[in-house]
Amino acid sequence: MLDFLLPGWLTHELMDVLERLRSPFTLAHFGMFPAREGTEQPGFRRLLELLRHGEGRCWVKLTGLYRISRQPGFADAAPLAQALMEAAPDRLLWGSDFPHLSFAAKVGTVELFNLLAAWAPDEALRRRILVENPRALFGFSLQEG
Numbered sequence: 001m002l003d004f005l006l007p008g009w010l011t012h013e014l015m016d017v018l019e020r021l022r023s024p025f026t027l028a029h030f031g032m033f034p035a036r037e038g039t040e041q042p043g044f045r046r047l048l049e050l051l052r053h054g055e056g057r058c059w060v061k062l063t064g065l066y067r068i069s070r071q072p073g074f075a076d077a078a079p080l081a082q083a084l085m086e087a088a089p090d091r092l093l094w095g096s097d098f099p100h101l102s103f104a105a106k107v108g109t110v111e112l113f114n115l116l117a118a119w120a121p122d123e124a125l126r127r128r129i130l131v132e133n134p135r136a137l138f139g140f141s142l143q144e145g
Contacts (some may be wrong), residue, residue, distance in 0.1 A: 001025065003136075007066075008033035012043025019050055024057045024137060029064030035076035036069075039083045039118070042044065051088035059137055060084055062116065062129065063095040064106045074115060079118040085129075092129050093137065 003023040006014065018025065033044045045114045050058050062081060069077040084092055094116055096109040120126045137143055 004028065006032055009042055010045065015043070015046050015050065016115060018058065019054060024059065024130065025062055026059045026086075026137075028061045029067050029097070030062065030077070030080050031057075032058060032068060033080065034068055035071070035074070035080055038076075039079050044080065044083075044084075048083060048087045050084060051084070051091050056091070059091050059093055059133070060088075061093045061095050063093075063097040065115070076117060082117075085120060089125055089128055091134060092137075093133055094129050099116075 002021070004011070004018075004024055005023060005028040005133075008031055009032070011018075011027060019029075027047070031047050033041055033047070039045070039048075043112050047058075051060065062084070065074045068080075069075075071077075072105065096112055098109050109112075113127070116126060116129065120129065131142070134140060
C-alpha cells in the first residue's frame, strides 16, 4: 500500500506511472488539484478516468480541503467532491487531516465532517466512504454490536 501526497501538477505528470502501479495506493487531498480550476482541469479529468476504468488500485482521500480551496465554506471544492463520488464511490476515503497544522485557525474538524453530509446526503454513500471503503482497502474486520 502506497500513500501519495503530491501537488496536483505532479499527480498529473505521474499519471502514467500511477496507472501502471500494481500495489493499492491513495492520493491525498483530492489529488491536490486546485479547486478553483474545477473539474475540467486535465489532471483531474485523468484521475476520474483512472478511477472509472483503472484496475481498482487507486483510492482518493477526501481530505485537506483547506489545501486546495480558497473560497468560504470550501464551495469551490464541492464540484470536485461530486465528480469523484459519481466516478467511483467505492474508491473514496474521508479523513479530517487533523491537526490541520498551520491551518488550525481557519478550519475545524466538525466543519469538514459536516461537508461530507452536504456532499453525500445519502446515508448509504456516507457509510461506504466512512466505513466500507476503508475496511476494503485496509482489510479491517467489521464488528457489529
